[in-house]
Amino acid sequence: MTATSLPTATQVPAGLDDVAAALAEAMPRTRAWLEELVRIPSISASADHAEECRRSAERTAQLLTEAGLDDVRLLELDPDTEGRVVAPYVTGSWSGAGAHAPTILLYAHHDVQPTATAANWASPPFEPTERDGRLYGRGAADDKAGILAHVAALRAWQDARGQLPVNVKVIVEGEEEIGSPNLDRFLAAHADELRADVIVLTDLTNWQVGWPGLTYALRGMAEAVVDVRTLAQPVHSGMWGGPVPDALTATTRLLATLHDDRGALTVPGFTDDVRPLSDDERGRLEALDLDEDTLRSDVRLLDGVTTAGDPDRSLLERLWMQPTITPVGMDVPRVAEASNTLLSHVRTKLSVRLAPGQDPERALGVLVDHLVASAPFGALVEVTLGERNAAWVMEPGGPAWDAATAAMTAAYGRAPAAMGCGGSIPFVQPFSDAFGGAPCLLVGVEDPGSNAHGEDESLHLEDFTKACLTEAFLLAELAARADQLHHA
Numbered sequence: 001m002t003a004t005s006l007p008t009a010t011q012v013p014a015g016l017d018d019v020a021a022a023l024a025e026a027m028p029r030t031r032a033w034l035e036e037l038v039r040i041p042s043i044s045a046s047a048d049h050a051e052e053c054r055r056s057a058e059r060t061a062q063l064l065t066e067a068g069l070d071d072v073r074l075l076e077l078d079p080d081t082e083g084r085v086v087a088p089y090v091t092g093s094w095s096g097a098g099a100h101a102p103t104i105l106l107y108a109h110h111d112v113q114p115t116a117t118a119a120n121w122a123s124p125p126f127e128p129t130e131r132d133g134r135l136y137g138r139g140a141a142d143d144k145a146g147i148l149a150h151v152a153a154l155r156a157w158q159d160a161r162g163q164l165p166v167n168v169k170v171i172v173e174g175e176e177e178i179g180s181p182n183l184d185r186f187l188a189a190h191a192d193e194l195r196a197d198v199i200v201l202t203d204l205t206n207w208q209v210g211w212p213g214l215t216y217a218l219r220g221m222a223e224a225v226v227d228v229r230t231l232a233q234p235v236h237s238g239m240w241g242g243p244v245p246d247a248l249t250a251t252t253r254l255l256a257t258l259h260d261d262r263g264a265l266t267v268p269g270f271t272d273d274v275r276p277l278s279d280d281e282r283g284r285l286e287a288l289d290l291d292e293d294t295l296r297s298d299v300r301l302l303d304g305v306t307t308a309g310d311p312d313r314s315l316l317e318r319l320w321m322q323p324t325i326t327p328v329g330m331d332v333p334r335v336a337e338a339s340n341t342l343l344s345h346v347r348t349k350l351s352v353r354l355a356p357g358q359d360p361e362r363a364l365g366v367l368v369d370h371l372v373a374s375a376p377f378g379a380l381v382e383v384t385l386g387e388r389n390a391a392w393v394m395e396p397g398g399p400a401w402d403a404a405t406a407a408m409t410a411a412y413g414r415a416p417a418a419m420g421c422g423g424s425i426p427f428v429q430p431f432s433d434a435f436g437g438a439p440c441l442l443v444g445v446e447d448p449g450s451n452a453h454g455e456d457e458s459l460h461l462e463d464f465t466k467a468c469l470t471e472a473f474l475l476a477e478l479a480a481r482a483d484q485l486h487h488a
């Protein structure tokens with residue numbers, strides 16, 4: 001693609017040739033800004049990176065100011081109750097479209113995940129590198145591409161017209177990758193100034209390269225720590241092994257009660273309030289037709305390893321619309337340090353993904369009851385619950401959804417897939433609630449090959465251009481539906 005050309009699949013909506021041309025012409029510059037942001041290791045999970053998180057917030061603020069937003073600010077909260085510094089939020093707005101035009105809140109986040117095993121990256125995580133049409137780097141897709149999609153769309157309108165067709169507010173969060181722990185405090189302080197008719201979150205995944213996605217369901221998330229104790233202290237395995245139960249065997253037997261041999265959940269009552277699929281929805285999932293080979297290659301499943309779960313439910317239903325319970329960490333001696341000892345105490349962390357419909361308190365209550373009642377050998381089982389948030393789901397449709405569908409269809413040359421997402425964005429429900437149920441558009445910049453959160457994270461560069469175009473077109477599509485969109 002040369003500096004001024006559009007992707008061949010793009011069909012520019014009538015009357016937007018100037019905006020599309022301005023956006024295409026600026027893409028090399030947009031990409032250079034993205035690379036600048038990727039070079040800043042804004043890892044929110046690491047206290048050592050607080051300065052870098054501040055630097056990424058400051059650079060983001062500068063980009064938003066240069067995109068024509070007014071009163072761009074770093075919004076900072078006081079340190080949390082444990083004294084941790086809260087990574088700054090960046091906000092800005094533009095309200096020159098007049099009272100009749102809808103107000104659109106654009107969301108992205110400027111923090112990134114840690115690099116996992118940095119040595120396993122083909123190129124260093126914070127040195128953006130292009131290979132085969134993809135830009136590799138931590139945050140290249142999730143979600144610094146989301147920030148630049150907002151910047152590219154706003155600039156294209158400003159460059160072509162000197163104004164935007166809608167009023168805009170932007171929020172770029174600095175703590176998304178650690179579960180937005182200070183969001184409630186942030187909303188309590190700033191919800192009024194961020195009030196909008198539609199929320200656009202550019203932080204999701206497209207269905208495939210070249211095939212956009214609009215996400216209408218997110219799973220919720222919860223954590224539980226399980227302590228299993230059998231002895232007051234560890235004892236010699238030779239002297240006492242046999243009649244004396246150890247905590248690790250008890251723990252593995254306890255974890256085994258969570259699933260059957262196929263990997264389907266077996267906690268009694270746990271899935272009772274999962275929202276059943278409608279016929280429409282079942283049809284939509286079937287139309288997307290995720291086959292096992294694609295799943296295997298997307299996640300790099302090893303040869304001979306089967307998929308897990310209830311085979312009567314499709315892979316997509318299992319990924320998006322059903323809950324999971326997965327052990328993700330365990331406190332036991334490392335193999336190199338293990339002695340011939342019966343362990344007295346083992347601690348396990350369970351990661352729970354909650355399905356649409358599930359009440360987190362009910363589901364977790366049922367899980368705790370099951371774990372305590374299933375204790376092998378009468379072991380002492382204690383469960384401590386952590387943060388939790390419910391799943392989010394909307395009915396695909398309505399003026400905002402239609403606007404996004406039109407914008408994506410134009411930018412990508414094909415209609416978006418209505419998707420679920422197995423992951424969680426704790427931000428969505430509280431923001432929608434705070435703005436009187438304003439519709440949320442969850443728009444993709446990633447694709448299944450992006451490997452966000454993993455090693456060799458990457459952005460498909462042509463789809464990135466299409467994501468930027470989507471947003472530029474979306475502003476016009478929303479403006480055209482002003483009468484249907486006004487909210488609180």
Ligand SMILES: [Zn+2]
Pocket residue numbers: 109142143176203
């Ligand atoms: Zn993200």
